[in-house]
Amino acid sequence: MNGHDHHVEYLVAGIGTAVIPALLLAAGITIPGFGFTFELHKVDFSYNLSMFLYVALIFAGVAIMACYFRSVRIQPASRELWQSAGRLPGQHRVVSVPWSRLVAGGLLVAVGVLSFALLGIGFTDRNKIGIWLYLGGPSVSFPAGLIPLITGAVLVAYALAAVKVVVVHEKCGLLTIRELRPLSEIRTSIPTRDIRLARATNADTGPRLLWIAFFGFQVFLLLVDGLSLLGNPHAFGTGYLVGGMYVLSACVQIVSVVLLLFGGNQSLTIITTEKVYTLYYHALPRLGRAPSAGVPSMLEKMLGTAFPSAFRGDKRELQHPADLKRLILGIGLLTVPVVSRAFYVYAGELLWFPFLVFGGIVLVQWIKSDYASGGARVVRGGIAGAGPEHVLSARGRFYEEYLVNAGMGGLPRQQARVDPAPVLRPRLLLPPDHLVTLGVALLVGLDIFMTVLLAPAGNPFSPGAIALHVAIGTVLLLVTFVTSFDPKDSIDFKVAHWTFQVPAAHAGGGPRGWSSRMAGAMRKRPGIAALVVIEMAVAFCLGMAGAFALFFG
Amino acid sequence: MRIKNIKDHRKQQVGLAAVILLPVALLGAIFGTASYLYVEIPSFGMDESKMPDISSFQLVDYGELASMAAFYDQRFEGHHIPLNYTVSASFTSTNYTNVSTYGFSDNGALWSGTAIAGYVGKYLAARRESNATMELDALRVIRKLVHGMSMMLAVPNGGLGPGYGAILARMWAAPEHASIPGMPLFNDSIQGARAPYAYYNGSGVYSNWRYSDFTSLDEYGGYYWGLAITYKYVDDPWVRGTLSLMIDQLCSGMLQTNFLGIGGFGGPTGVDQKMRFLNAATWSLLLLKMGALAYPDKYARLYYHFAVERGYAFFANEGGTQEIVANYYAYNFGIDVVFGLLLLEEDPTLRAQYLANFNNGMWSFVRTHRNAHFNVIHLIVEGLGPGGDVYYERDVEDQLARFKLTHYPDVNAPVTPPTPDYRLVDFTVWQNFFERHPLGNFMAPFFFEFELDNGDKEDKGFYDRPLAVDMCKTRLYIWGGNPFTIPGNSTNLLVELPGLSFITPYWLMRGFGLINATGVRSP
Structure with a gap:
């Protein structure tokens, strides 16, 4: 084929x-x-x-x-091939085992089974352990264990089916990537002369962010109910068992989400003049070595012979700029539901659950993209602007991104661009960023106007409540805007419809203050700032309209 | 390896959108169909064209209604509150003087709350009419019921007040009550009793007492309503003091359990009074509103937080159209908490929101049901005086007068047969849909409580319009029963129900000035 x-x-x-x-x-x-x-x-x-x-x-x-x-291209793979593939000289072999899914799935199955074993099964009003939803309803094992059990089983099955050996080798101007599963092989050949950009990273999250939404809602409910049952001063009997199981289930689900989001997902993207190839794999972590340490070497082995000049020449070291804005926004969004629920202040369920999801998304993005530990650096090799070059963005101990630009010939000039040096520009907004920006603005608009419309005139609590909702809402809007329109130095790789942004600043160039960077970006790109403001304003107005619809509907 | 053609980027985005939208569209179609059926199948029960013309309502004699009320009051106090909560009674003969056995229902809290609401109406009527004797009569029964209801909290938890838990009993009894005929709490062998799984010993000083557990939301509904209306209108110090303790105990306990009902085994019973799926926020609001009135320092800010800051006021809705064919009784206890909240809330903004919720929700489902309980609540919460809504005033009066035909005394007697214009509803098309169509069969579990009977089985089926009260079998509270269903043929003249079906709507009407003590309704 x-x-x-x-x-x-x-x-x-x-x-x-x-x-x-x-x-x-x-x-x-x-x-x-x-x-x-x-x-x-x-x-x-x-x-x-x-x-x-x-x-x-x-x-x-x-x-x-x-x-x-x-x-x-699918064809059966023999057992011998499965075991020996990729062991010849010049071949690179990666055993891909989705270990994070296996572990997360196993934990979820375990907590699901434990829930049903301890709390019972079935619908009956004679359940003397605990009943959920309504009298005569399902056992409390359902909220504690059903979704973890089903999700865990699916994850384990999916992970087992996804185990594969990836073999990469380059010969006669053809880069061949073979994915061998026990019963099948997918072979993909890419002419190296067509390659424009290769990117390897373990920092992409992609649709896995949906796990936060999938688990966030029930984790919060389980924790609140579980802690209420355990913390009730009049608790007795099976209240402890049910509360404990709720909390345990919630904790296991949190651990599973962390594993699914942060554990061992790696991707290799190769963009040619005609196609985009994306390979996902899960290299096994090795003790004593950072999980990400294999990414550059693999890419270099793959492409080192095809683009030797990309890996030679001077290496220019840049800074990975520290950035705490998404950390602040993420923690802020996660704090709202926790503090609101714990102390009966500010908002309720309408904000809690979306804010948990948004906060989780922002925090994951910060850890994978913005976090910079002592070893964070950006290394650029090759001859800038004059041929193949590579950029390694190492963001600390765990996450890194590696890009090899093989030259942009064959693509229209406006579709191919690499910054020769870091440029101050707003953050490249991806779909999750837009989701958070729109969602926060919409919910703040809804919340402020719900409060204003409902607040009884003359009630002693009304002025304080309105002030609190307006103040917190305004702060959230400001932080969200600043996080979205986030001017910082970066190197952008743009190929066809794809743009990859690597935060990077000149080493020793001296930090510029955020306000001067903001002012500079505003001057240079007022349109982008306006777009973010318009996006947030439209969402805010929709939230406001929602509040009016509730009030007058 | 995923491979995309750069040239096909737009096509692939469209394809991806289609792949994402397909399940969304499928789920939307399924939920859309289910939502449609939830309204369409019971729609016969909201057909305004089937409401009787006002000219068909009798012009009642108020004096006769008052004498009927006096009779029911005497029967209730004399024979239906042996432990100060509501029960039915069986008699040795039809002169109804000697009780052979009491019928301790598992809805003691619900029907005692309903009863106390009626007697608060009587108390208000006595005040309005400056009738001191009637006021004392009403207050005496109110005190008894407050005692009975307070013990529903005290026995399971060991005492009254915020220092105790908030388990609510369906009924209770002290050891010395074991010999009361029909008392099931100490006897596992009584037919129909829920023992042994549902009865527990009390706590603390009540550890030798017994109570019935697995308390349902029905019970809480009537109980909260009873507390709310009594606390608002009865200023007797003992009554208010006791109610304050009960309210504090419930507020404190429910906040501690995150509004989960707890059973005698320590775990949750399935009762959950939080807002769920942007609905049913009335329960927590009513409870905290009571708390805010009884202990403003402790609960006023909390009530404000829930009602305004969390936006619960928008989501204080109860009931749905489906209850016309499934669990009709849920209307009864649902409207109780709605009524309680509307009675207590005096802020115009919040009250207007609650009233809008009521009119757009609960009332829109039941306004055609000829249900005196719902109709009285409609008249009261709208703040209507005499002549404010003559149709519903006369509907209630007509229904009360009809008690004389088959429920006077309130015994399980034969009922008036429906007139020929009553037709059975034909559900054949829906039966076939749920049994044979793949989509219908897929959705069938979500409709498992729908009673789609065509009248071909005995006592099963729905009329296309509500039965008048004389056509319905009596029960502890007729207005909690479905007025569209075939009433059945069984009778037992020795079983007397507590008469609340008359007492509560009558006294509420009179207490709120919607009905006169004497005279005749003018056309």
């Missing part, structure tokens, strides 16, 4: 797979006997699973159709 071709058979097969169940669903036809019977509150149910099958087939059909846009 040639990686440059589209394959119409995927479209045909996908449409066939999706349309048939869709027609059956539309016609209201079930598959006889495809289900089971059960009893719920003494009512017998015959539950047919046709709907699940139809939906699964529709999704499968869409996934098959999506292969039309993807170039894949």
Whole structure:
């Protein structure tokens, strides 16, 4: 299979797979006997699973159709190949085991099983351990264990299926990447002369940020209920067991989220004149070595022969600028729900849960991108602006980003650009940044106007409450704006639709004050500042409109 | 390895958006269909065209209603509060003088709260009419009920006040009450009793007493309502002092458990009085509002925080259309807490919000049900005086007068058969949808409490319009029962219910000046 071709058979097969169940669903036809019977509150149910099958087939059909846009090569891999691949000279071998998913999944399964074992299973009003939601409702094991159990099982299964050996070698101007799984091999060949940019990093989070939203809501609820049960001065009997299990489940879920977000996810992106190749892998951590330490060496081994000049020449060391704004915003957003709930001040659930998610996202971004420990540095090699060069951005002990610019020939000038030196510019905003900016502005608008509209005139608490909500909301808006429109020195790599921003400042150039940097960026790029302000203003007005809709609706 | 063509970048973004939107659209379609069905299936119960014309309501004799109230009052105090909380009673003969056994229901808290609300109405009527004898009568029963209700907190927790927990009993009894006929708390062998799983010993000085546990939200609803209306309108020092302790205990305990109800085993019972899914915030608001009135220093700021800063005032909604065909009783205890909050809140901004929630929610579901309990609450919370909403005034009067036909005394007697214009609702299309259509079958568990019967099974099925009260079987509180369902044929003239179905709406109407003590309704 040639990686440059589209394959119409995927479209045909996908449409066939999706349309048939869709027609059956539309016609209201079930598959006889495809289900089971059960009893719920003494009512017998015959539950047919046709709907699940139809939906699964529709999704499968869409996934098959999506292969039309993807170039894949799949063939069975022998056991011998699996064991020996990548061990020849000139080959680079990485055993990829999603260990963080395995560990997180295992922990979640364990806490799920423990919940059901200790707290019981089922719907009954005779449950003498604890009942959830309503009298006669499910056992408290459901909130404590069901989602962890299912999620953990899926994670473990997915992680086992994703174990692979990645073999990279370069020969005769062709970079070949082979991914060997126990039953299949995907081989991708990339002409090295077409490569424009290669990037390896262990700092990308991508869709894994969704784990924060997925777990954040229930973790907070479990912690609040669990600590309330444990801290109740009149607690007795199974209250301790239920409270303890809630807290344990919440803690395990937090540990799992940390593992999923921070543990061993690495990516290699290669952009050619025509395609973008992205490989995700999970190198096993080695004791005594930073988890990220393998990234530059791998890339250098891969591309060192193709672009030797990128790794020669003078190495110019730059600073990785320390930046605490996202840390401040993240902690601030996480503090709001905790302090609000603990001391019954400021806002409620409408803000708590989104702020937990936003705060988590911002904090993860800070740790992976902005955090700079003593060893943080940016190293630039090769001849700047005159040919292949590489940039290593090491942000401390754990995270680093490595880019190799192989030259921008073949792409229109406006689609290919690398800064020859650090440039002061606002932060490059990615979708999660926009989500946080919009979300905070919307919720602050909603909260302030909800309070103003509801606050009873003449009530002694009203002036203080309005002042508090306006003050905290204003501070959050300001910090969010400053974090979004965050002028700092960086080197931007821009290729086609993709831009990679590496924070970097001249070593020994002397720190410039934030206010002067802000003023400089405002002067140079007033449009970007205006866009951030407009984005936040629109979201704030939408929140305000929501408050009015609630009040007058 | 993921491979994207740079040229196809836009197409791939569109494809990605489609892949993301597909499950969203599917879930939206499923939830949209479910939401539609939640309204559509019970829509027959909100059909205004089926409401009777006002001309069909009888012009009642207020004097006769007053004499009926006096009769029910005498029966209630004499035979239905042996331990100062509400029970039914079985008699040895139809002269209803000798009780053979009491029917200790598991809704002692709910129906005692409902009863005390009625007697607060009587207390208010006595004040309004300057009738000192009637005031003393009302206060006597109120004191008894306050005692009975206070013991529902004291027995499980060992005492009254914020120093004790907030477990609420359904009913209670001291060891010396074990011999009361029908008392189930000390006897596991009584048929229908919830022993042994639901009965516990009390705590502290009450450790030899017994109480019924697994207290449901129904119970809390009636209980909170009773506390709220009594605390607001009855100024007797003992009553207010006791209620203050109870309110403080409940507020303190519920805040400590994050508004989770706790059972006699120590764990949560499933009762959760927090706002959930932007709904049902009324419970915590009512509790804290009571606290704010009884102990402003402790709870006024907390109430403000919940109502205003958290925005709970927007989400103080109870009930849904689905309760017309599933768990109709939930309307009854849901409206109790809504009523309690509307009674206590005097700030115009917050009260207007609560009233808007009530009118857009609960009241819109039940306004066609000919339910005297709901209709009286509508008249009171709207602040309507006589003639403010004549239709509902006369509807309530007509229903109260009909008690004379089949519920006087309040025994399990044969009922008036429905007139020919009552038609059974045909659910066949929905039955087929949930049983045979893949989407319907997929959603069926979410509708498992819907009673989609066509009248082909005995006592199962819905009429297309609400039955008048004389057509309904009696129960501890008729207004908590579904007026659309086939009433059934069983009778037992020896079982007398407490008469609250008449007492509470009648005295609330009279207490709030919506009904006269004497005279005849003019057309």
